[in-house]
Amino acid sequence: MLQAVPSSSELDDVVDTTDRMRAGIESVVTGRPDLVRTTLAVLLAEGHILLEDVPGVGKTTLAKAVARTIDCPVGRIQFTPDLLPSDLTGVNIFRTQTHEFEFRPGPVFAHVVIGDEINRASPKTQSALLECMQEAQATVDGRTYPLPRPFLVVATQNPVEMEGTYPLPEAQRDRFMARLTVGYPSVESELDMLDLQETSDPLDQLRPVTDAEAVARLIGTTRRLFAAPAVKRYVVDLVTATRQDHGLRLGASPRAAIQLLRAAKSVAAMDGRDHVLPDDVQRLAEPVLAHRLLPSTESRLSGRSTSDIVADIVERTPLPVPASLTATASRARRAIG
Known part of the structure:
Protein backbone atom coordinates (compact mmCIF):
# COMPACT_ATOMS: atom_id res chain seq x y z
CA MET A 1 0.00 0.00 0.00
CA LEU A 2 1.42 3.39 -0.99
CA GLN A 3 1.86 5.90 1.81
CA ALA A 4 1.07 9.57 1.31
CA VAL A 5 4.18 11.59 0.51
CA PRO A 6 4.84 14.58 2.80
CA SER A 7 2.95 17.78 2.13
CA SER A 8 4.74 20.99 1.19
CA SER A 9 4.21 22.36 4.70
CA GLU A 10 5.80 19.27 6.24
CA LEU A 11 8.79 19.57 3.92
CA ASP A 12 9.07 23.28 4.74
CA ASP A 13 9.24 22.31 8.41
CA VAL A 14 12.13 19.92 7.66
CA VAL A 15 14.01 22.55 5.67
CA ASP A 16 13.44 25.32 8.23
CA THR A 17 14.47 23.21 11.24
CA THR A 18 17.57 21.70 9.63
CA ASP A 19 18.64 25.11 8.32
CA ARG A 20 18.49 26.52 11.83
CA MET A 21 20.34 23.51 13.24
CA ARG A 22 22.97 23.78 10.53
CA ALA A 23 23.48 27.48 11.20
CA GLY A 24 23.98 26.78 14.89
CA ILE A 25 26.44 23.95 14.33
CA GLU A 26 28.40 25.89 11.70
CA SER A 27 28.82 28.74 14.16
CA VAL A 28 30.95 26.31 16.16
CA VAL A 29 32.37 23.99 13.49
CA THR A 30 33.56 26.41 10.82
CA GLY A 31 34.48 25.61 7.22
CA ARG A 32 32.86 22.15 6.99
CA PRO A 33 29.35 22.63 5.52
CA ASP A 34 29.25 19.21 3.80
CA LEU A 35 30.21 17.46 7.03
CA VAL A 36 27.47 19.24 8.97
CA ARG A 37 24.90 18.54 6.26
CA THR A 38 25.67 14.81 6.22
CA THR A 39 25.55 14.70 10.01
CA LEU A 40 22.04 16.16 10.01
CA ALA A 41 20.99 13.77 7.24
CA VAL A 42 21.97 10.82 9.43
CA LEU A 43 20.04 12.34 12.33
CA LEU A 44 16.88 12.60 10.19
CA ALA A 45 17.40 9.00 9.04
CA GLU A 46 17.52 7.91 12.70
CA GLY A 47 21.00 6.50 12.24
CA HIS A 48 24.24 6.68 14.17
CA ILE A 49 27.43 8.54 13.26
CA LEU A 50 31.07 7.51 13.56
CA LEU A 51 33.48 10.46 13.40
CA GLU A 52 36.99 9.27 12.62
CA ASP A 53 40.15 11.37 12.52
CA VAL A 54 43.29 12.33 14.40
CA PRO A 55 42.94 14.07 17.80
CA GLY A 56 42.22 17.79 17.95
CA VAL A 57 40.37 18.37 14.67
CA GLY A 58 36.93 18.92 16.22
CA LYS A 59 35.25 15.49 16.39
CA THR A 60 33.97 15.93 19.94
CA THR A 61 33.10 19.58 19.28
CA LEU A 62 30.87 18.56 16.37
CA ALA A 63 29.18 15.88 18.48
CA LYS A 64 28.53 18.38 21.28
CA ALA A 65 27.24 21.01 18.85
CA VAL A 66 24.69 18.56 17.39
CA ALA A 67 23.51 17.66 20.88
CA ARG A 68 23.15 21.30 21.97
CA THR A 69 20.91 22.24 19.06
CA ILE A 70 18.30 19.78 20.39
CA ASP A 71 16.55 20.41 23.70
CA CYS A 72 16.74 16.86 25.06
CA PRO A 73 18.69 14.68 27.54
CA VAL A 74 22.28 14.08 26.40
CA GLY A 75 24.56 11.30 27.61
CA ARG A 76 28.34 11.56 27.48
CA ILE A 77 30.66 8.55 27.64
CA GLN A 78 34.43 8.86 27.75
CA PHE A 79 35.67 5.48 26.58
CA THR A 80 38.75 4.17 28.39
CA PRO A 81 40.43 0.74 28.55
CA ASP A 82 38.97 0.05 32.02
CA LEU A 83 35.38 1.03 31.13
CA LEU A 84 32.85 -1.72 31.87
CA PRO A 85 29.62 -2.53 29.96
CA SER A 86 27.61 -1.63 33.07
CA ASP A 87 29.14 1.86 32.94
CA LEU A 88 27.19 2.34 29.71
CA THR A 89 23.89 0.57 30.29
CA GLY A 90 23.46 1.02 34.05
CA VAL A 91 23.38 -1.19 37.15
CA ASN A 92 20.96 -2.59 39.69
CA ILE A 93 21.66 -1.26 43.19
CA PHE A 94 20.36 -2.98 46.33
CA ARG A 95 18.51 -0.57 48.64
CA THR A 96 18.74 -1.66 52.27
CA GLN A 97 15.77 0.52 53.22
CA THR A 98 13.38 -1.31 50.88
CA HIS A 99 15.32 -4.60 50.54
CA GLU A 100 14.84 -4.33 46.78
CA PHE A 101 17.04 -3.72 43.78
CA GLU A 102 16.72 -0.37 42.06
CA PHE A 103 17.84 0.16 38.46
CA ARG A 104 20.13 3.12 37.94
CA PRO A 105 20.23 3.91 34.19
CA GLY A 106 23.53 4.55 32.46
CA PRO A 107 24.38 7.35 30.02
CA VAL A 108 22.86 5.46 27.05
CA PHE A 109 19.40 6.36 28.38
CA ALA A 110 19.37 9.69 26.55
CA HIS A 111 18.16 10.94 23.18
CA VAL A 112 21.68 11.87 22.08
CA VAL A 113 24.67 9.86 23.29
CA ILE A 114 28.19 11.18 22.72
CA GLY A 115 30.78 8.40 22.78
CA ASP A 116 34.23 9.95 22.89
CA GLU A 117 37.17 7.84 21.61
CA ILE A 118 35.05 4.71 21.35
CA ASN A 119 37.94 2.59 20.10
CA ARG A 120 39.95 3.09 23.31
CA ALA A 121 37.60 0.73 25.16
CA SER A 122 37.87 -3.05 25.05
CA PRO A 123 35.84 -4.95 22.44
CA LYS A 124 33.61 -6.31 25.23
CA THR A 125 32.59 -2.80 26.27
CA GLN A 126 32.23 -1.65 22.67
CA SER A 127 29.85 -4.55 22.06
CA ALA A 128 27.60 -3.36 24.89
CA LEU A 129 26.35 -0.71 22.48
CA LEU A 130 25.25 -3.20 19.82
CA GLU A 131 21.79 -3.88 21.23
CA CYS A 132 21.29 -0.20 22.07
CA MET A 133 22.15 1.00 18.56
CA GLN A 134 20.16 -1.58 16.63
CA GLU A 135 17.08 -2.14 18.80
CA ALA A 136 16.92 1.04 20.93
CA THR A 144 15.09 -5.20 28.94
CA TYR A 145 14.62 -1.45 29.17
CA PRO A 146 13.52 0.68 26.17
CA LEU A 147 15.64 3.66 25.23
CA PRO A 148 14.06 7.04 24.42
CA ARG A 149 13.24 7.80 20.80
CA PRO A 150 14.71 9.31 18.77
CA PHE A 151 18.01 7.75 19.79
CA LEU A 152 21.25 8.96 18.22
CA VAL A 153 24.80 7.84 18.96
CA VAL A 154 27.57 10.18 17.84
CA ALA A 155 30.85 8.36 18.43
CA THR A 156 34.38 9.56 17.80
CA GLN A 157 37.42 7.41 17.21
CA ASN A 158 41.09 7.90 16.47
CA PRO A 159 42.77 6.06 13.57
CA VAL A 160 43.40 2.42 14.54
CA GLU A 161 47.15 2.73 14.02
CA MET A 162 47.39 5.19 16.94
CA GLU A 163 48.60 3.95 20.32
CA GLY A 164 46.02 2.53 22.75
CA THR A 165 43.22 1.87 20.26
CA TYR A 166 41.20 -1.26 19.50
CA PRO A 167 39.60 -1.78 16.09
CA LEU A 168 35.80 -1.76 16.19
CA PRO A 169 34.22 -5.18 15.50
CA GLU A 170 32.67 -5.54 12.05
CA ALA A 171 29.21 -6.00 13.59
CA GLN A 172 29.48 -2.71 15.43
CA ARG A 173 30.79 -0.78 12.42
CA ASP A 174 27.75 -2.02 10.52
CA ARG A 175 25.48 -0.40 13.14
CA PHE A 176 26.81 3.05 12.28
CA MET A 177 24.89 4.53 9.38
CA ALA A 178 27.81 6.71 8.29
CA ARG A 179 31.48 7.21 8.99
CA LEU A 180 32.59 10.80 8.55
CA THR A 181 36.08 12.27 8.47
CA VAL A 182 36.46 15.74 9.92
CA GLY A 183 39.82 16.61 8.35
CA TYR A 184 42.00 19.65 8.89
CA PRO A 185 40.36 23.04 8.28
CA SER A 186 41.45 25.41 5.56
CA VAL A 187 43.72 28.33 6.47
CA GLU A 188 40.79 30.76 6.36
CA SER A 189 38.61 28.51 8.53
CA GLU A 190 41.39 28.04 11.05
CA LEU A 191 41.88 31.81 11.26
CA ASP A 192 38.13 32.20 11.86
CA MET A 193 38.40 29.55 14.55
CA LEU A 194 41.13 31.49 16.32
CA ASP A 195 39.00 34.63 16.25
CA LEU A 196 35.91 32.83 17.55
CA GLN A 197 37.68 31.04 20.38
CA GLU A 198 40.18 33.71 21.36
CA THR A 199 38.16 34.87 24.36
CA SER A 200 35.32 32.36 24.72
CA ASP A 201 34.02 28.96 23.64
CA PRO A 202 31.30 29.28 20.94
CA LEU A 203 29.64 26.16 22.36
CA ASP A 204 28.65 28.23 25.39
CA GLN A 205 26.53 30.51 23.16
CA LEU A 206 24.86 27.68 21.23
CA ARG A 207 21.19 27.31 22.10
CA PRO A 208 18.62 24.61 21.15
CA VAL A 209 16.54 25.30 18.05
CA THR A 210 14.29 22.21 18.32
CA ASP A 211 13.42 19.40 20.70
CA ALA A 212 13.23 15.59 20.66
CA GLU A 213 9.52 15.53 19.86
CA ALA A 214 10.03 17.77 16.81
CA VAL A 215 12.99 15.67 15.63
CA ALA A 216 10.85 12.52 15.90
CA ARG A 217 8.21 14.23 13.75
CA LEU A 218 10.80 15.18 11.13
CA ILE A 219 12.08 11.60 11.08
CA GLY A 220 8.54 10.40 10.36
CA THR A 221 8.19 12.95 7.56
CA THR A 222 11.47 11.89 6.01
CA ARG A 223 10.54 8.21 6.03
CA ARG A 224 7.51 8.97 3.84
CA LEU A 225 9.47 10.43 0.95
CA PHE A 226 8.94 8.65 -2.34
CA ALA A 227 11.69 6.46 -3.78
CA ALA A 228 11.03 5.09 -7.26
CA PRO A 229 11.63 1.37 -7.87
CA ALA A 230 14.47 2.36 -10.20
CA VAL A 231 16.18 4.26 -7.38
CA LYS A 232 15.76 1.31 -5.02
CA ARG A 233 17.22 -0.96 -7.67
CA TYR A 234 20.15 1.44 -8.03
CA VAL A 235 20.79 1.19 -4.26
CA VAL A 236 20.72 -2.61 -4.45
CA ASP A 237 23.02 -2.59 -7.50
CA LEU A 238 25.61 -0.54 -5.61
CA VAL A 239 25.47 -2.80 -2.57
CA THR A 240 25.60 -5.96 -4.69
CA ALA A 241 28.64 -4.62 -6.54
CA THR A 242 30.55 -4.40 -3.25
CA ARG A 243 29.95 -8.12 -2.69
CA GLN A 244 31.30 -8.98 -6.13
CA ASP A 245 34.32 -6.67 -6.20
CA HIS A 246 37.64 -8.56 -6.19
CA GLY A 247 39.23 -5.79 -4.16
CA LEU A 248 37.01 -6.62 -1.17
CA ARG A 249 36.76 -9.68 1.02
CA LEU A 250 33.61 -8.45 2.76
CA GLY A 251 30.89 -6.50 0.98
CA ALA A 252 28.05 -4.36 2.32
CA SER A 253 25.16 -5.97 4.22
CA PRO A 254 21.43 -5.66 3.51
CA ARG A 255 21.35 -3.27 6.47
CA ALA A 256 23.67 -1.02 4.46
CA ALA A 257 21.16 -0.88 1.59
CA ILE A 258 18.33 0.06 3.97
CA GLN A 259 20.39 2.77 5.62
CA LEU A 260 21.67 4.15 2.31
CA LEU A 261 18.10 4.66 1.10
CA ARG A 262 17.01 6.24 4.40
CA ALA A 263 19.97 8.63 4.34
CA ALA A 264 19.19 9.55 0.71
CA LYS A 265 15.63 10.37 1.74
CA SER A 266 16.99 12.67 4.44
CA VAL A 267 19.12 14.61 1.96
CA ALA A 268 16.14 14.95 -0.37
CA ALA A 269 13.93 16.22 2.49
CA MET A 270 16.56 18.78 3.49
CA ASP A 271 16.45 20.04 -0.11
CA GLY A 272 12.65 20.35 0.12
CA ARG A 273 11.92 17.49 -2.30
CA ASP A 274 9.32 14.76 -1.76
CA HIS A 275 11.26 12.20 -3.81
CA VAL A 276 14.74 10.70 -3.94
CA LEU A 277 17.14 11.22 -6.84
CA PRO A 278 20.08 8.99 -7.82
CA ASP A 279 22.33 11.98 -7.00
CA ASP A 280 21.23 11.69 -3.37
CA VAL A 281 22.32 8.06 -3.31
CA GLN A 282 25.65 8.82 -4.99
CA ARG A 283 26.41 11.62 -2.55
CA LEU A 284 26.06 9.28 0.43
CA ALA A 285 27.51 6.06 -0.99
CA GLU A 286 31.01 6.59 0.41
CA PRO A 287 30.14 7.65 4.00
CA VAL A 288 27.43 4.96 4.30
CA LEU A 289 29.23 2.02 2.67
CA ALA A 290 33.01 2.40 2.97
CA HIS A 291 33.41 1.70 6.70
CA ARG A 292 31.47 -1.58 6.43
CA LEU A 293 33.79 -3.10 3.83
CA LEU A 294 36.95 -5.14 4.34
CA PRO A 295 39.63 -4.78 1.65
CA SER A 296 41.43 -7.78 0.22
CA THR A 297 45.11 -8.35 0.90
CA GLU A 298 45.95 -7.12 -2.59
CA THR A 317 27.32 1.31 -11.91
CA PRO A 318 24.72 2.46 -14.49
CA LEU A 319 22.32 5.17 -13.36
CA PRO A 320 18.54 4.71 -13.61
CA VAL A 321 16.98 6.04 -16.79
CA PRO A 322 15.52 9.53 -16.06
CA ALA A 323 12.33 8.81 -18.01
CA SER A 324 11.50 5.81 -15.82
CA LEU A 325 11.99 7.88 -12.66
CA THR A 326 9.61 10.59 -13.86
CA ALA A 327 6.93 8.19 -15.05
CA THR A 328 7.01 6.13 -11.86
CA ALA A 329 6.84 9.20 -9.63
CA SER A 330 3.87 10.55 -11.57
CA ARG A 331 1.97 7.27 -11.34
CA ALA A 332 2.69 7.03 -7.61
CA ARG A 333 1.40 10.54 -6.92
CA ARG A 334 -1.80 9.83 -8.88
CA ALA A 335 -2.33 6.59 -6.97
CA ILE A 336 -1.76 8.31 -3.60
CA GLY A 337 -3.64 11.50 -4.32
Whole structure:
Protein backbone atom coordinates (compact mmCIF):
# COMPACT_ATOMS: atom_id res chain seq x y z
CA MET A 1 0.00 0.00 0.00
CA LEU A 2 1.42 3.39 -0.99
CA GLN A 3 1.86 5.90 1.81
CA ALA A 4 1.07 9.57 1.31
CA VAL A 5 4.18 11.59 0.51
CA PRO A 6 4.84 14.58 2.80
CA SER A 7 2.95 17.78 2.13
CA SER A 8 4.74 20.99 1.19
CA SER A 9 4.21 22.36 4.70
CA GLU A 10 5.80 19.27 6.24
CA LEU A 11 8.79 19.57 3.92
CA ASP A 12 9.07 23.28 4.74
CA ASP A 13 9.24 22.31 8.41
CA VAL A 14 12.13 19.92 7.66
CA VAL A 15 14.01 22.55 5.67
CA ASP A 16 13.44 25.32 8.23
CA THR A 17 14.47 23.21 11.24
CA THR A 18 17.57 21.70 9.63
CA ASP A 19 18.64 25.11 8.32
CA ARG A 20 18.49 26.52 11.83
CA MET A 21 20.34 23.51 13.24
CA ARG A 22 22.97 23.78 10.53
CA ALA A 23 23.48 27.48 11.20
CA GLY A 24 23.98 26.78 14.89
CA ILE A 25 26.44 23.95 14.33
CA GLU A 26 28.40 25.89 11.70
CA SER A 27 28.82 28.74 14.16
CA VAL A 28 30.95 26.31 16.16
CA VAL A 29 32.37 23.99 13.49
CA THR A 30 33.56 26.41 10.82
CA GLY A 31 34.48 25.61 7.22
CA ARG A 32 32.86 22.15 6.99
CA PRO A 33 29.35 22.63 5.52
CA ASP A 34 29.25 19.21 3.80
CA LEU A 35 30.21 17.46 7.03
CA VAL A 36 27.47 19.24 8.97
CA ARG A 37 24.90 18.54 6.26
CA THR A 38 25.67 14.81 6.22
CA THR A 39 25.55 14.70 10.01
CA LEU A 40 22.04 16.16 10.01
CA ALA A 41 20.99 13.77 7.24
CA VAL A 42 21.97 10.82 9.43
CA LEU A 43 20.04 12.34 12.33
CA LEU A 44 16.88 12.60 10.19
CA ALA A 45 17.40 9.00 9.04
CA GLU A 46 17.52 7.91 12.70
CA GLY A 47 21.00 6.50 12.24
CA HIS A 48 24.24 6.68 14.17
CA ILE A 49 27.43 8.54 13.26
CA LEU A 50 31.07 7.51 13.56
CA LEU A 51 33.48 10.46 13.40
CA GLU A 52 36.99 9.27 12.62
CA ASP A 53 40.15 11.37 12.52
CA VAL A 54 43.29 12.33 14.40
CA PRO A 55 42.94 14.07 17.80
CA GLY A 56 42.22 17.79 17.95
CA VAL A 57 40.37 18.37 14.67
CA GLY A 58 36.93 18.92 16.22
CA LYS A 59 35.25 15.49 16.39
CA THR A 60 33.97 15.93 19.94
CA THR A 61 33.10 19.58 19.28
CA LEU A 62 30.87 18.56 16.37
CA ALA A 63 29.18 15.88 18.48
CA LYS A 64 28.53 18.38 21.28
CA ALA A 65 27.24 21.01 18.85
CA VAL A 66 24.69 18.56 17.39
CA ALA A 67 23.51 17.66 20.88
CA ARG A 68 23.15 21.30 21.97
CA THR A 69 20.91 22.24 19.06
CA ILE A 70 18.30 19.78 20.39
CA ASP A 71 16.55 20.41 23.70
CA CYS A 72 16.74 16.86 25.06
CA PRO A 73 18.69 14.68 27.54
CA VAL A 74 22.28 14.08 26.40
CA GLY A 75 24.56 11.30 27.61
CA ARG A 76 28.34 11.56 27.48
CA ILE A 77 30.66 8.55 27.64
CA GLN A 78 34.43 8.86 27.75
CA PHE A 79 35.67 5.48 26.58
CA THR A 80 38.75 4.17 28.39
CA PRO A 81 40.43 0.74 28.55
CA ASP A 82 38.97 0.05 32.02
CA LEU A 83 35.38 1.03 31.13
CA LEU A 84 32.85 -1.72 31.87
CA PRO A 85 29.62 -2.53 29.96
CA SER A 86 27.61 -1.63 33.07
CA ASP A 87 29.14 1.86 32.94
CA LEU A 88 27.19 2.34 29.71
CA THR A 89 23.89 0.57 30.29
CA GLY A 90 23.46 1.02 34.05
CA VAL A 91 23.38 -1.19 37.15
CA ASN A 92 20.96 -2.59 39.69
CA ILE A 93 21.66 -1.26 43.19
CA PHE A 94 20.36 -2.98 46.33
CA ARG A 95 18.51 -0.57 48.64
CA THR A 96 18.74 -1.66 52.27
CA GLN A 97 15.77 0.52 53.22
CA THR A 98 13.38 -1.31 50.88
CA HIS A 99 15.32 -4.60 50.54
CA GLU A 100 14.84 -4.33 46.78
CA PHE A 101 17.04 -3.72 43.78
CA GLU A 102 16.72 -0.37 42.06
CA PHE A 103 17.84 0.16 38.46
CA ARG A 104 20.13 3.12 37.94
CA PRO A 105 20.23 3.91 34.19
CA GLY A 106 23.53 4.55 32.46
CA PRO A 107 24.38 7.35 30.02
CA VAL A 108 22.86 5.46 27.05
CA PHE A 109 19.40 6.36 28.38
CA ALA A 110 19.37 9.69 26.55
CA HIS A 111 18.16 10.94 23.18
CA VAL A 112 21.68 11.87 22.08
CA VAL A 113 24.67 9.86 23.29
CA ILE A 114 28.19 11.18 22.72
CA GLY A 115 30.78 8.40 22.78
CA ASP A 116 34.23 9.95 22.89
CA GLU A 117 37.17 7.84 21.61
CA ILE A 118 35.05 4.71 21.35
CA ASN A 119 37.94 2.59 20.10
CA ARG A 120 39.95 3.09 23.31
CA ALA A 121 37.60 0.73 25.16
CA SER A 122 37.87 -3.05 25.05
CA PRO A 123 35.84 -4.95 22.44
CA LYS A 124 33.61 -6.31 25.23
CA THR A 125 32.59 -2.80 26.27
CA GLN A 126 32.23 -1.65 22.67
CA SER A 127 29.85 -4.55 22.06
CA ALA A 128 27.60 -3.36 24.89
CA LEU A 129 26.35 -0.71 22.48
CA LEU A 130 25.25 -3.20 19.82
CA GLU A 131 21.79 -3.88 21.23
CA CYS A 132 21.29 -0.20 22.07
CA MET A 133 22.15 1.00 18.56
CA GLN A 134 20.16 -1.58 16.63
CA GLU A 135 17.08 -2.14 18.80
CA ALA A 136 16.92 1.04 20.93
CA GLN A 137 16.89 -1.01 24.11
CA ALA A 138 19.31 -2.19 26.79
CA THR A 139 19.25 -5.47 28.70
CA VAL A 140 20.59 -5.42 32.26
CA ASP A 141 20.50 -8.54 34.48
CA GLY A 142 18.00 -10.22 32.18
CA ARG A 143 15.55 -7.33 32.06
CA THR A 144 15.09 -5.20 28.94
CA TYR A 145 14.62 -1.45 29.17
CA PRO A 146 13.52 0.68 26.17
CA LEU A 147 15.64 3.66 25.23
CA PRO A 148 14.06 7.04 24.42
CA ARG A 149 13.24 7.80 20.80
CA PRO A 150 14.71 9.31 18.77
CA PHE A 151 18.01 7.75 19.79
CA LEU A 152 21.25 8.96 18.22
CA VAL A 153 24.80 7.84 18.96
CA VAL A 154 27.57 10.18 17.84
CA ALA A 155 30.85 8.36 18.43
CA THR A 156 34.38 9.56 17.80
CA GLN A 157 37.42 7.41 17.21
CA ASN A 158 41.09 7.90 16.47
CA PRO A 159 42.77 6.06 13.57
CA VAL A 160 43.40 2.42 14.54
CA GLU A 161 47.15 2.73 14.02
CA MET A 162 47.39 5.19 16.94
CA GLU A 163 48.60 3.95 20.32
CA GLY A 164 46.02 2.53 22.75
CA THR A 165 43.22 1.87 20.26
CA TYR A 166 41.20 -1.26 19.50
CA PRO A 167 39.60 -1.78 16.09
CA LEU A 168 35.80 -1.76 16.19
CA PRO A 169 34.22 -5.18 15.50
CA GLU A 170 32.67 -5.54 12.05
CA ALA A 171 29.21 -6.00 13.59
CA GLN A 172 29.48 -2.71 15.43
CA ARG A 173 30.79 -0.78 12.42
CA ASP A 174 27.75 -2.02 10.52
CA ARG A 175 25.48 -0.40 13.14
CA PHE A 176 26.81 3.05 12.28
CA MET A 177 24.89 4.53 9.38
CA ALA A 178 27.81 6.71 8.29
CA ARG A 179 31.48 7.21 8.99
CA LEU A 180 32.59 10.80 8.55
CA THR A 181 36.08 12.27 8.47
CA VAL A 182 36.46 15.74 9.92
CA GLY A 183 39.82 16.61 8.35
CA TYR A 184 42.00 19.65 8.89
CA PRO A 185 40.36 23.04 8.28
CA SER A 186 41.45 25.41 5.56
CA VAL A 187 43.72 28.33 6.47
CA GLU A 188 40.79 30.76 6.36
CA SER A 189 38.61 28.51 8.53
CA GLU A 190 41.39 28.04 11.05
CA LEU A 191 41.88 31.81 11.26
CA ASP A 192 38.13 32.20 11.86
CA MET A 193 38.40 29.55 14.55
CA LEU A 194 41.13 31.49 16.32
CA ASP A 195 39.00 34.63 16.25
CA LEU A 196 35.91 32.83 17.55
CA GLN A 197 37.68 31.04 20.38
CA GLU A 198 40.18 33.71 21.36
CA THR A 199 38.16 34.87 24.36
CA SER A 200 35.32 32.36 24.72
CA ASP A 201 34.02 28.96 23.64
CA PRO A 202 31.30 29.28 20.94
CA LEU A 203 29.64 26.16 22.36
CA ASP A 204 28.65 28.23 25.39
CA GLN A 205 26.53 30.51 23.16
CA LEU A 206 24.86 27.68 21.23
CA ARG A 207 21.19 27.31 22.10
CA PRO A 208 18.62 24.61 21.15
CA VAL A 209 16.54 25.30 18.05
CA THR A 210 14.29 22.21 18.32
CA ASP A 211 13.42 19.40 20.70
CA ALA A 212 13.23 15.59 20.66
CA GLU A 213 9.52 15.53 19.86
CA ALA A 214 10.03 17.77 16.81
CA VAL A 215 12.99 15.67 15.63
CA ALA A 216 10.85 12.52 15.90
CA ARG A 217 8.21 14.23 13.75
CA LEU A 218 10.80 15.18 11.13
CA ILE A 219 12.08 11.60 11.08
CA GLY A 220 8.54 10.40 10.36
CA THR A 221 8.19 12.95 7.56
CA THR A 222 11.47 11.89 6.01
CA ARG A 223 10.54 8.21 6.03
CA ARG A 224 7.51 8.97 3.84
CA LEU A 225 9.47 10.43 0.95
CA PHE A 226 8.94 8.65 -2.34
CA ALA A 227 11.69 6.46 -3.78
CA ALA A 228 11.03 5.09 -7.26
CA PRO A 229 11.63 1.37 -7.87
CA ALA A 230 14.47 2.36 -10.20
CA VAL A 231 16.18 4.26 -7.38
CA LYS A 232 15.76 1.31 -5.02
CA ARG A 233 17.22 -0.96 -7.67
CA TYR A 234 20.15 1.44 -8.03
CA VAL A 235 20.79 1.19 -4.26
CA VAL A 236 20.72 -2.61 -4.45
CA ASP A 237 23.02 -2.59 -7.50
CA LEU A 238 25.61 -0.54 -5.61
CA VAL A 239 25.47 -2.80 -2.57
CA THR A 240 25.60 -5.96 -4.69
CA ALA A 241 28.64 -4.62 -6.54
CA THR A 242 30.55 -4.40 -3.25
CA ARG A 243 29.95 -8.12 -2.69
CA GLN A 244 31.30 -8.98 -6.13
CA ASP A 245 34.32 -6.67 -6.20
CA HIS A 246 37.64 -8.56 -6.19
CA GLY A 247 39.23 -5.79 -4.16
CA LEU A 248 37.01 -6.62 -1.17
CA ARG A 249 36.76 -9.68 1.02
CA LEU A 250 33.61 -8.45 2.76
CA GLY A 251 30.89 -6.50 0.98
CA ALA A 252 28.05 -4.36 2.32
CA SER A 253 25.16 -5.97 4.22
CA PRO A 254 21.43 -5.66 3.51
CA ARG A 255 21.35 -3.27 6.47
CA ALA A 256 23.67 -1.02 4.46
CA ALA A 257 21.16 -0.88 1.59
CA ILE A 258 18.33 0.06 3.97
CA GLN A 259 20.39 2.77 5.62
CA LEU A 260 21.67 4.15 2.31
CA LEU A 261 18.10 4.66 1.10
CA ARG A 262 17.01 6.24 4.40
CA ALA A 263 19.97 8.63 4.34
CA ALA A 264 19.19 9.55 0.71
CA LYS A 265 15.63 10.37 1.74
CA SER A 266 16.99 12.67 4.44
CA VAL A 267 19.12 14.61 1.96
CA ALA A 268 16.14 14.95 -0.37
CA ALA A 269 13.93 16.22 2.49
CA MET A 270 16.56 18.78 3.49
CA ASP A 271 16.45 20.04 -0.11
CA GLY A 272 12.65 20.35 0.12
CA ARG A 273 11.92 17.49 -2.30
CA ASP A 274 9.32 14.76 -1.76
CA HIS A 275 11.26 12.20 -3.81
CA VAL A 276 14.74 10.70 -3.94
CA LEU A 277 17.14 11.22 -6.84
CA PRO A 278 20.08 8.99 -7.82
CA ASP A 279 22.33 11.98 -7.00
CA ASP A 280 21.23 11.69 -3.37
CA VAL A 281 22.32 8.06 -3.31
CA GLN A 282 25.65 8.82 -4.99
CA ARG A 283 26.41 11.62 -2.55
CA LEU A 284 26.06 9.28 0.43
CA ALA A 285 27.51 6.06 -0.99
CA GLU A 286 31.01 6.59 0.41
CA PRO A 287 30.14 7.65 4.00
CA VAL A 288 27.43 4.96 4.30
CA LEU A 289 29.23 2.02 2.67
CA ALA A 290 33.01 2.40 2.97
CA HIS A 291 33.41 1.70 6.70
CA ARG A 292 31.47 -1.58 6.43
CA LEU A 293 33.79 -3.10 3.83
CA LEU A 294 36.95 -5.14 4.34
CA PRO A 295 39.63 -4.78 1.65
CA SER A 296 41.43 -7.78 0.22
CA THR A 297 45.11 -8.35 0.90
CA GLU A 298 45.95 -7.12 -2.59
CA SER A 299 44.03 -3.87 -2.03
CA ARG A 300 45.81 -3.22 1.25
CA LEU A 301 49.23 -3.87 -0.25
CA SER A 302 48.49 -1.55 -3.17
CA GLY A 303 47.26 1.21 -0.83
CA ARG A 304 43.72 1.11 -2.24
CA SER A 305 41.20 2.10 0.43
CA THR A 306 37.58 1.05 0.70
CA SER A 307 36.61 4.65 -0.10
CA ASP A 308 38.51 4.37 -3.39
CA ILE A 309 36.71 1.11 -4.18
CA VAL A 310 33.29 2.62 -3.44
CA ALA A 311 34.11 5.57 -5.71
CA ASP A 312 35.01 3.14 -8.52
CA ILE A 313 31.78 1.17 -7.98
CA VAL A 314 29.68 4.35 -8.12
CA GLU A 315 31.42 5.41 -11.32
CA ARG A 316 30.85 2.13 -13.15
CA THR A 317 27.32 1.31 -11.91
CA PRO A 318 24.72 2.46 -14.49
CA LEU A 319 22.32 5.17 -13.36
CA PRO A 320 18.54 4.71 -13.61
CA VAL A 321 16.98 6.04 -16.79
CA PRO A 322 15.52 9.53 -16.06
CA ALA A 323 12.33 8.81 -18.01
CA SER A 324 11.50 5.81 -15.82
CA LEU A 325 11.99 7.88 -12.66
CA THR A 326 9.61 10.59 -13.86
CA ALA A 327 6.93 8.19 -15.05
CA THR A 328 7.01 6.13 -11.86
CA ALA A 329 6.84 9.20 -9.63
CA SER A 330 3.87 10.55 -11.57
CA ARG A 331 1.97 7.27 -11.34
CA ALA A 332 2.69 7.03 -7.61
CA ARG A 333 1.40 10.54 -6.92
CA ARG A 334 -1.80 9.83 -8.88
CA ALA A 335 -2.33 6.59 -6.97
CA ILE A 336 -1.76 8.31 -3.60
CA GLY A 337 -3.64 11.50 -4.32
